[in-house]
Amino acid sequence: MSNDAKIRIICVGNRYRPEDSAGPMVYDQLVSERLPENIIVIDGGLAGLNLLRFIQGADRVIFIDAVNCFRPSGGVIILNAADASRNSETLFGHGAGLSYCLRVLPEVHEGKLPEIFVVGIEGTTGPDKILTAAEMSLKIATQGSP
Amino acid sequence: MNNPRTKIITAPLNRVEGDLEIRVRIEDDRVAEAWSVGVMFRGIENMLKNRGPLDGLVITPRICGICSTAHLTAAAKALDAISGAEVPSNAIIVRNIALMAEHIQSDMRHGFLMYTADFVNSAYSRQSLYDEAVKRYEPFKGRTVIDVIKHTKEILETIAIFGGQWPHSSYMVPGGIASKPNMNDIMQCKYLIDKFASWYEKRILGCSLQRWLKVQNGAELDAWLDENESHYNSELGFYIRYARDIGLDKIGQGHANFISFGQLDLPESSKVMGRNPNSHFLIPAGFARNTEIEPFDQQKIFEHVAFSWYTDSNGGQHPISGETNPYATGEESEKYSWTKAPRYNGTPAETGPLAEMVISQHPLFTDLVNTVGSSAFVRELARLTRPAELIPAMQQWILELNPQEKFYAHSPNITDGEGFGLTQASRGALGHWVTISDKKIKNYQIITPTAWNGSPRDTDSIRGPWEEALIHTPLKDTENPVEIGHVIRSFDPCLVCAVHAIQGKMENRWKI
Numbered sequence: 058m059s060n061d062a063k064i065r066i067i068c069v070g071n072r073y074r075p076e077d078s079a080g081p082m083v084y085d086q087l088v089s090e091r092l093p094e095n096i097i098v099i100d101g102g103l104a105g106l107n108l109l110r111f112i113q114g115a116d117r118v119i120f121i122d123a124v125n126c127f128r129p130s131g132g133v134i135i136l137n138a139a140d141a142s143r144n145s146e147t148l149f150g151h152g153a154g155l156s157y158c159l160r161v162l163p164e165v166h167e168g169k170l171p172e173i174f175v176v177g178i179e180g181t182t183g184p185d186k187i188l189t190a191a192e193m194s195l196k197i198a199t200q201g202s203p
Numbered sequence: 204m205n206n207p208r209t210k211i212i213t214a215p216l217n218r219v220e221g222d223l224e225i226r227v228r229i230e231d232d233r234v235a236e237a238w239s240v241g242v243m244f245r246g247i248e249n250m251l252k253n254r255g256p257l258d259g260l261v262i263t264p265r266i267c268g269i270c271s272t273a274h275l276t277a278a279a280k281a282l283d284a285i286s287g288a289e290v291p292s293n294a295i296i297v298r299n300i301a302l303m304a305e306h307i308q309s310d311m312r313h314g315f316l317m318y319t320a321d322f323v324n325s326a327y328s329r330q331s332l333y334d335e336a337v338k339r340y341e342p343f344k345g346r347t348v349i350d351v352i353k354h355t356k357e358i359l360e361t362i363a364i365f366g367g368q369w370p371h372s373s374y375m376v377p378g379g380i381a382s383k384p385n386m387n388d389i390m391q392c393k394y395l396i397d398k399f400a401s402w403y404e405k406r407i408l409g410c411s412l413q414r415w416l417k418v419q420n421g422a423e424l425d426a427w428l429d430e431n432e433s434h435y436n437s438e439l440g441f442y443i444r445y446a447r448d449i450g451l452d453k454i455g456q457g458h459a460n461f462i463s464f465g466q467l468d469l470p471e472s473s474k475v476m477g478r479n480p481n482s483h484f485l486i487p488a489g490f491a492r493n494t495e496i497e498p499f500d501q502q503k504i505f506e507h508v509a510f511s512w513y514t515d516s517n518g519g520q521h522p523i524s525g526e527t528n529p530y531a532t533g534e535e536s537e538k539y540s541w542t543k544a545p546r547y548n549g550t551p552a553e554t555g556p557l558a559e560m561v562i563s564q565h566p567l568f569t570d571l572v573n574t575v576g577s578s579a580f581v582r583e584l585a586r587l588t589r590p591a592e593l594i595p596a597m598q599q600w601i602l603e604l605n606p607q608e609k610f611y612a613h614s615p616n617i618t619d620g621e622g623f624g625l626t627q628a629s630r631g632a633l634g635h636w637v638t639i640s641d642k643k644i645k646n647y648q649i650i651t652p653t654a655w656n657g658s659p660r661d662t663d664s665i666r667g668p669w670e671e672a673l674i675h676t677p678l679k680d681t682e683n684p685v686e687i688g689h690v691i692r693s694f695d696p697c698l699v700c701a702v703h704a705i706q707g708k709m710e711n712r713w714k715i
């Protein structure tokens with residue numbers, strides 16, 4: 058990964074588990090497109106706490122991940138770091154994911170915190186949602202807060 | 204359940220790789236019986252069948268977000284064996300450094316983010332050291348917690364530099380590695396290793412690596428602790444004091460059988476040497492009953508499924524001919540886990556850093572196991588000090604890399620055949636057994652460290668390692684059985700631990 062890009066889109070999840078595959082599917086969509094040079098797309102996989110290294114040195118970071126219980130009717134939503142980490146695990150475990158990472162971020166980040174957004178995909182994943190999430194993440198990446 | 208002093212506690216334990224549950228029967232405030240229940244079937248082994256021979260390099264690192272380098276190592280070594288590829292020294296060193304980077308970050312995070320999180324349990328609020336423990340280990344705030352997160356995120360950069368991608372890198376291939384690090388890459392990695400080493404010495408040990416490595420037995424460990432304030436107040440010093448204070452040296456012994464598959468091949472002409480001069484690994488392979496070590500032979504590994512939800516095999520199967528045929532109809536009577544039960548020469552064995560220390564004949568841990576026995580305290584002490592065994596080799600190997608030499612030797616085509624790749628993941632012995640037929644994967648069997656440590660009973664109804672380690676564990680408060688968490692976590696089982704007790708129709712839930 059190049060740490061030079063100041064705007065990073067980080068797709069999180071497990072492509073081998075359908076209920077957690079939304080992030081990797083958006084990753085596949087984004088890397089098939091021609092993106093502005095100052096934006097990099099990262100396959101964050103199951104990195105959990107190790108996502109911290111992708112945040113260092115960025116001005117703006119957009120995470121894409123499957124979410125639960127934010128929009129019961131399903132769809133694509135945008136969360137800030139506080140909302141996304143509000144219900145994170147209190148104790149660290151190997152299951153600790155993006156929410157734990159975002160909660161501990163202010164304590165461990167070196168330098169100015171980047172803008173953080175989470176594009177959450179709720180409910181069954183389909184092509185429309187993947188395209189919507191990809192478009193929304195690119196729009197935030199280029200224009201900032203929606 | 205008529206005895207008022209008897210009750211059953213079930214602990215659902217979640218993890219990346221799947222889910223586990225620990226069920227215990229308590230009699231007279233002690234654990235009288237224990238069952239380790241794997242509650243999730245994943246089917247990775249079956250998913251690999253009929254795919255191309257190289258697909259294991261891509262799929263198996265995704266088994267676990269924590270130890271993906273170990274799975275990649277095992278997958279690559281299995282294909283090295285099948286293809287007959289000879290791996291150049293440069294590639295051996297890169298593979299080793301990446302695996303060691305994964306280990307040392309995992310050891311620190313497990314120790315100070317997971318294991319010591321139990322030290323601030325309310326059960327210990329009256330301990331004299333409790334307030335200091337809170338300052339160090341409180342989730343999200345403790346100064347040790349924050350410091351460990353900061354410093355462990357950097358060391359993993361080495362894998363990203365060598366692999367070009369992290370996590371879930373697939374740069375190890377039969378015959379070496381796919382990347383070709385230049386001198387700038389190597390110097391970057393050297394800087395990261397040296398920086399981690401400096402922090403580990405200052406914060407974790409409170410002394411130099413050389414001083415720590417002079418500790419040869421239990422008496423010298425006590426002398427080291429009291430030698431000066433730097434030792435006494437270091438993270439290791441505080442761990443020793445607090446763990447003994449709450450009695451972790453008296454619980455969690457287990458079978459005292461240990462297994463290591465061996466790891467970190469020694470390249471030709473390297474100045475790095477392991478503790479065992481006869482081993483071609485830095486950390487040797489072996490099996491030990493207490494500290495009596497036997498030569499390791501992978502042919503003696505068999506997986507049993509008598510108590511696992513798979514179709515029965517007569518007495519267990521060697522993994523090269525192993526099968527993963529789920530069988531859970533609700534009518535299987537005594538079966539209770541999706542985890543198989545690996546056994547070595549018919550015997551359960553624990554694996555992990557303590558097993559590595561024992562089989563390496565590390566003098567301190569040999570003495571501790573011989574004199575006071577293994578325990579939750581000793582098991583975690585081995586994990587917290589394992590980086591001291593690895594860092595000097597990392598610092599030497601990074602200097603031995605030569606960017607002018609090969610990192611990949613053209614390997615023959617992967618022909619039909621059988622092979623296995625054995626290594627040590629951060630939590631212990633990891634093996635991939637692979638059969639290739641008609642240029643496709645015919646069979647792929649994986650035995651993970653948690654399968655060893657968290658196995659259910661075998662064909663002879665012998666408990667698995669952490670089932671055994673729980674027996675006789677005293678519980679001061681059965682409503683807050685934090686001692687169960689200490690014992691299970693000392694094996695580093697990748698678990699988020701929550702316990703609920705079932706008493707008839709009542710169900711109580713609490714965290715440990």
